[in-house]
Amino acid sequence: MKKAITATRADIHGRFDRRFGRSPWFFVWDTSTGEGRFVPNPGSNAETESGTVASQALVELGVKQVFSGDFGPGASQQLQASGISLFLLRDDRRHLSEILHVKKHPLTIL
DSSP states (O other): OEEEEESSSSTTTSSSSBBBTTTTTTEEEETOOOOOOEOOOOOTTTTSSSSHHHHHHHHHHTEEEESSSSSSSSHHHHHTTTTOOOOOOOOOOOOOHHHHTTTTSOOEEE
């Protein structure tokens, strides 16, 4: 299963981003292979509907679960209508490596 988490920078030791649509990066990982990679968020620079643009990108990547601090109404509707589960994270001081439990479940960063 592919999962995505919003990220402030393309670094596994960076912090997750509370903003779904405006997050500059997504970290996308496949739980079946253990591989993960950073993907630029095309919605981060969109003039309008950044959440909708970001949602479409994750749908096209085949993501089934998304972790972020906040989802706008348009993004929430589009993601859920596409069968993607949404998970809210509240502590934006946490690093991706902590959230992903990299020490317990090693990932291959592409």
